Amino acid sequence: MGNNTVTITNNSTGESHEFPLLKGTHGPDVFDIQQLYKTMGLFTYDPGYKSTASCESRITYIDGDKGILLYRGYPIEELSEHSNFLEVSYLIMYGELPNQDEYDKFTFTIKHHSMVHEGFKNFVNGFRRDAHPMSILVGMVGAMSSFYHDSLDITDPLHQEISVHRLLAKLPTLAAMAYKHTHGQPFIYPRNDLSYAENFLHMMYAVPAEEYEIDPLHAKALDVTLLLHADHEQNASTSTVRLAGSSGANPFAAASAGIGCLWGPAHGGANEAVIKMLEEIKTPDNIPKYINKAKDKDDPFRLMGFGHRVYKNYDPRAKIIRNFAKEIVEKLEGNDPLFEIALKLEEIALTDEYFIEKKLYPNVDFYSGIIYKALNIPTSMFTVIFSLGRMIGWMAQWQEMIRDPKRVIGRPRQNYVGPAKRSFVSLDKR
């Protein structure tokens, strides 16, 4: 038996086989079961992929027990303090921090491809005014494949890069269009002289009748939140992007699938759900009632913004966002009653036996909504902003998969528990 192997014995047949044990840079060893079905005729069963590594990746590492998040090896704390969203986007996409020349070229490219095809106006105007902006975004990003089909050869590295640049550069414009449409206001064109976050705020809030003065603190807060959301290894939406892209679907189609997945309240939709929950709690006196609801097995209610599949410690992104939320609430509004409730709720939950035992800590969504609210962003746009941050992560993961020589279409198997084979019974005999 080799040291770097795992032996599986089927006790019902006595048959044993060795499988290779793979060692990553960090994290648990991974045993490679690719030959399991061929050699032993067995499948593995892991709904929710709690113990399954679906790919090899060089982009992001999370240590959920210690609360560590690294982008290309760099701790999220250092990046959020010293870098900015576009520099981090370059790092995530290309693997290294850019030098000055690379940084200038990249930011120039992203800033100068922010306009979208005029035909998008007609497309967006076709949506109902009360449509959720996430539903508009799913449609618009998917529709990019028809507006920009000159760069859809996924085997061509230049086409891959152009599509990624287009997605990153144009997503804020499309997101702001979704917002303007639901508010009945005219679309505002992007401005290339502004930073990524400033430009988004400009397209959201400027109107033809009046310029919008961008508060640098608003822009900084938004930039940091985007940076903190930029990638998170193989989460549900990223795995969706990889799976959709594994069939050879174009990156716009794969990104649109990712946005659809992100929308769910167990994933990116939680930031919207947190604010709704805090508004429902209303006053700190009501917190114990909601804590009890969350603990009640017969009540489907969960504390939104709490718990994480990977983090069994404080989410490092939540720590950074919490400090930022405090700063921004103090500077912008003085006291925000929702922030007060959030702090109190966190304090009570973190000392409650149920949450301690299950290792349920605040996640990134618990405080991000407080920041968005302070920036006057409506709750329906919260998950849209998560998509803006995550797009670069989705695309870096998509490109890593496309360029992997070992790439195959993603195709899980199942444990079939339906009826056994039987013969058709004609209608008159049923």
Ligand code: CMC
């Ligand atoms: N409130 C109350 N109980 C909870 C919560 C919560 N927020 N989260 C998990 N639990 C309990 C759950 O009932 C289960 O208890 P038991 O073992 O007795 O059945 C136990 O903790 C483990 O939960 P799980 O659902 O098996 O864990 P999971 O890893 O499948 O789910 C989660 C992770 C994030 C879906 C879940 O914690 C949750 O629903 N949280 C609220 C939604 C939320 O904040 N989502 C944002 C995730 S972070 C942003 C992102 O990356 O998308």
